[in-house]
Amino acid sequence: MIKNKIRHIFSLLTPWEQEGTGHTTPTSDNEAFELLYKKKRIGTLEVRNGKWIFQYDPLFREKPFITPLSNFPDIHKTYEFNEIPPFFAARIPSINQPRYREILRKKGIENPDPATLLRLFGRYTLVNPFELKAV
Numbered sequence: 001m002i003k004n005k006i007r008h009i010f011s012l013l014t015p016w017e018q019e020g021t022g023h024t025t026p027t028s029d030n031e032a033f034e035l036l037y038k039k040k041r042i043g044t045l046e047v048r049n050g051k052w053i054f055q056y057d058p059l060f061r062e063k064p065f066i067t068p069l070s071n072f073p074d075i076h077k078t079y080e081f082n083e084i085p086p087f088f089a090a091r092i093p094s095i096n097q098p099r100y101r102e103i104l105r106k107k108g109i110e111n112p113d114p115a116t117l118l119r120l121f122g123r124y125t126l127v128n129p130f131e132l133k134a135v
Contacts, residue, residue: 031115033122036131037066045088045132047115052081052088084114091122091132 031047035054043056055078056068068075071087079085084092092114093100100121104112112120119134 029115031119032135033118034133034135036133037129039131040065042066042069042130043072044135050082052084054079054081054085054088084118088118088122088132089114090127091125092117093121 029047030049033045035042035045040060041057042060043054046053054072056072056075061075064075069087071085072079095101095104095112095117103120104110107120109116109120118132122132123134124131
C-alpha cells in the first residue's frame with residue numbers, strides 16, 4: 001500500500017510517466033550526455049533505440065578519481081535500462097511548476113520526454129555534485 005502511495009506521489013511530480021510503465025523512453029531520437037565531476041568525465045548516459053545506457057568512461061575505468069556511484073557500482077559494466085535510472089530522473093524538475101512550463105512553452109515543446117527534460121534542465125542539481133552535459 002505504501003509503495004502505491006509513493007508511486008502516486010512520484011507520478012504527480014513526474015508527469016512524463018505513463019501509468020504502470022515508468023518513465024517513457026524516446027524511441028525515435030538518440031541522445032547523449034556526459035557525467036562530469038569537477039570537469040572530469042566519469043561516464044556517459046545515452047538513449048539509444050529506446051534504451052537508457054550508462055557506462056563509465058575508459059579513462060575513469062583505468063584510474064578512478066572518485067568512488068563509483070552507488071547506483072552503478074561495477075565500473076566495467078555497461079548498464080542498460082528500459083526506463084530512465086532514478087539517479088538521472090532526480091535531475092528532472094516537475095513541469096507542473098510555472099517556471100518550467102513557461103520555458104517549455106517558449107521553446108515550443110508540448111509533450112517533453114525525459115531525455116528532452118534532462119537536456120533542458122538536468123545539467124545541475126541540488127541532490128549531487130555532478131554535472132550532466134548534453135553532447
